[in-house]
Amino acid sequence: MASNKDSFGRTLFVVVGLCLICSVLVSTAAVLLKPIQQENKLLDKQKYILDAASLINTKEGNVTKKEILSKYEQYVEARLVDLKTGEFVEGDANVYDQRKASRDTARSSIPENDVASIKRVADKAVVYLVRNDEGKLTSVILPIHGYGLWSTMYAFLALDTDLNTVQGLVYYDQGETPGLGGEVENPKWKALWKGKELFDAQGNLAISVTKNPVVASSVHGVDALSGATLTSNGVQHSLDFWLGKEGFADFIAKARNGGLS
Template identity: 45%
Template structure:
């Protein structure tokens, strides 16, 4: 066959496409398990980071991350509507995929209209509890120092996925970190800037606190365009990125509120005396 004939060129292209698609699909299938392991590892890293157990730039090996996570973090599955821990689901928490659950109408519901742009709410969500000291393998010696709640909501270009860490009073914020978003680097992407993240510890999520968390004011925390510094319930915004900043306000208010972890918070928050 002539090498410059149309049939030869089309045939050549078809063979190359076939080889490439076999390589791509083969590696996608072959690496799926490793991708899942890496996803879990990445989530553990972010939880450790927002808990302050891993510093920016710490280069821990996968086995070290898993060990640290196992010794200091307890994950539980919470029924968002009742605010109770689902003991049965907690037994398989390591494989519980909240993102998958929210897409399944059998185990999720559509969210009421909200400013965070949340469309669906899973019936159950994972809460991480941080222990002050290392736990035994059976969880003995656990002493609560922080709760870590997964949060998500719309920024300008993308959905931001992250974690907010809170003190046992479920009012004082200990940290906020996002592990996935597509906001513009240098603008909305500055949510990842350690200097901005350092503004969060010590801020208060809720308004006036009565002795009963059921009577607490609504979530009050806000990212302000300016003037957040020095205020209990506000953090200074990112310049040129008010829309992303507002997104952070709305997503925190949503997930700490009645449609998110509010019922759980009311059950477990350490009441001010």
């Protein structure tokens, strides 16, 4: 006769009990770790903002948490911008989640000319104003994103105070092919952007990610990534959208007319 300990009911009880215990442990860990994850996510973003502003170099690998927090607090001011008006608006830009807002139909819209394949654009965006030790504005950083070959690519575009000359373009979240499209994070390719101008003398968007060596060597051109045409196109389309009317165009125009003072 089979022992009661080997009964189906006892076995089922043990299995269900273990599942419940594991579920409680996983749920508890998720709740306890969430604040840490959010803190690390914010720290990571601040690190790349500082990199775009040339205040740190993320590729050196020796940047401490203390250094990131200290420099960000000292030099960077995050501000919310209403993309429909180009005006600064009230709100805590440091906790505003632009990606989450873009998924909320009450706080976003479908762009009319979605060249960057972003699907929805949040009504508000964050811009980062960087100042030196004397408090003088030295750069303005715009968050941009757009679809490449395999993924949505997120970057920070750092500009001089003329809102035209590029200080840096730093991609911090992308899932493109390593060694090909993933080269958007290559320091050599990033260095090509410094000093390039986004707009021509008439104010038209002129920056071009191109395989044409003549154009690439001009003040309005950057070499396309070798073997990664669709990723390069994604970079171009991101710039086309975010520097256009449905992106930061109104903000840029007002900033040039004293909107940052």
